[in-house]
Amino acid sequence: MPQVRVRDGAHYAVVVVGGGQAGLATSWQLTARGIDHVVLEADRVANEWRDRRWDSFCLVTPNWQCDLPGFPYAGADRDGFMVRDEIVAYLEDYARCFDVPLAEGIRATNLEEYPQGFKLTTDAATITADQMVIATGPYQRPKIPRMAERLPGEVLQLHSSQYRNPGQLPAGEVVVVGTGQSGCQIAEDLHLAGRQVHLVTGSAPRVARFYRGRDVVAWLDEMGYYVKGIEEFDDVDAVRFRVNHYVTGRDGGRDIDLRRFALEGMNLYGRLVAIGGSDLHFATDLRTNLDHADAVSEGIKDSIDAFIGARGIQAPGESRYQPVWQPSVEPEKLPLQEISAVVWSTGFSRDDSWIRVPVFDGRGYPTHRRGVTSVPGLYFVGLPWQHTWGSGRFGGVAADAAYLGDQIVQRRMQTGVRWIAGLPRSEKTVA
Structure with a gap:
């Protein structure tokens, strides 16, 4: 799985923050639509499963519900329950199977609106994007x-x-x-x-x-x-x-x-x-x-x-x-x-303090409809009950990612902006 080098000043059509199942599913949908993007992961792919689960941890939903886009469960125990290390391997294999444009070890520290879309500061570089997808999951700050x-x-x-x-x-x-x-x-x-x-x-x-x-x-x-x-x-x-x-x-x-x-x-x-x-x-x-x-x-x-x-x-x-x-x-x-x-065992809260965009309610929860916020071009994916009971699970995140993929394409068509994939902003031309 090739690692993307994120250069200071680079511009992307879409930046996805978070390399768990929600971020990877979104990347698959963007790749299928030919949209230039990068996935930023603060640690490693599947880090939440690897580092925040106990040794005997296993899924509570059967393996057949592991149906990420283009990568359904292919093991021999469809009615069984994958243990922690198998879950990590499943996600790592998924990231490799379509060469996700992934940059690991890059933590987002500040997101704000920008004339061309959004400016994202990380601990490695500052980049810009036409559209942003937040896929950081619900398990961020232990309560x-x-x-x-x-x-x-x-x-x-x-x-x-x-x-x-x-x-x-x-x-x-x-x-x-x-x-x-x-x-x-x-x-x-x-x-x-x-x-x-x-x-x-x-x-x-x-x-x-x-x-x-x-x-x-x-x-x-x-x-x-x-x-x-x-x-x-x-x-x-x-x-x-x-x-x-x-x-x-x-x-x-x-x-x-x-x-x-x-x-x-x-x-x-x-x-x-x-x-x-x-x-x-x-x-x-x-x-x-x-x-x-x-x-x-x-x-x-x-x-x-x-x-x-x-x-x-x-x-x-x-x-x-x-x-x-x-x-x-x-x-x-x-x-x-x-x-x-x-x-x-008292749960987690989100930590969205780095997002300096006005999309949160009085409780600090991101306001959205099916992951689409009131700020054009900013989306969330992987939230529990984002749209359905399955939204926060392997079995339902694919549908949410597909919906956001369509919304991202629609917005690109509305704005008329198309960026050539893979070039920093200073080298890009608008088609």
Whole structure:
């Protein structure tokens, strides 16, 4: 895979910032349309998968959903779940397969509007572009609550992006805060290694791995859930910021049942509300959190049953989930003296402070419609729920990249500007 040398003062028709699956998919669409561009990656291709995932990490969606443009999954285990190193290899192979014009190790530091489009300052050069695509992904700045500052120094603290394996943590009991996908899977990883885990729950929903003879993802895909546009929902903002359902692809895929973990010795708690004195303090909402997660999972099964019935599909019957454990008490405190480490599985926030273009709302979220912002020529791709449930996943980013490719071509036609590929701005002519 050839590396592009980015020269100071160079001009491109399009600059793509970010070399993950969203940036690579966009590059493929631009190449297919004959559009001169460069992809800038601050580290290496697939860096988020390589450096921010633990050793046993695997996809939670089946391999057949890895369908990047021009590069569908071609392995032998379509219904399996790629592990971390296989995901990295898949993306590296993708970048090589069409010689993406990639410049690795170049970090964008400032983006502003410019008479000819946009001026981008990086730690290597300053370049300009007619159009810009931001493909930096949602996992940029680890979020850790300020209450973490109250933990004693002898307690090791890690964000989920820093966790690798149980052996990384000191001997003793471990608190995992958060029951999104990362929190539940890290808690399981520790639990399977024989560690005493204290899992702090939240409002994240869960989903069954399999139901009525198929992976639930396969049912939802056939039902059209992954291509339903966000504008079809009444509560767009609520949908866009929903927490993902927890489930796992580990060992061929299975449910994550926190109640089962509790039966096996894991300690569960409600939401963490304070760290004070010598204790962690919790809300008394453990039962509510568990019941909510189960209700969402059973609701998805209801929709699958209705789909099967409406289509007359032959599918095996299956009994419904019965809770295997209920909290007899709602624990409100945990002594800190029992804890050796805390893993904060509390998510990420975006870091768009380098983008000096007025496209953000009061929360700092980029305002857009299907990735197209109100500033002509500036686009985002790879955002969760950018247009559909699949937008932030391997299975849906291709459609978003194709849409933006069409928008980029349309704008080029409207402006009448065409730059000869591969030359710095000073050497280019306008056709």
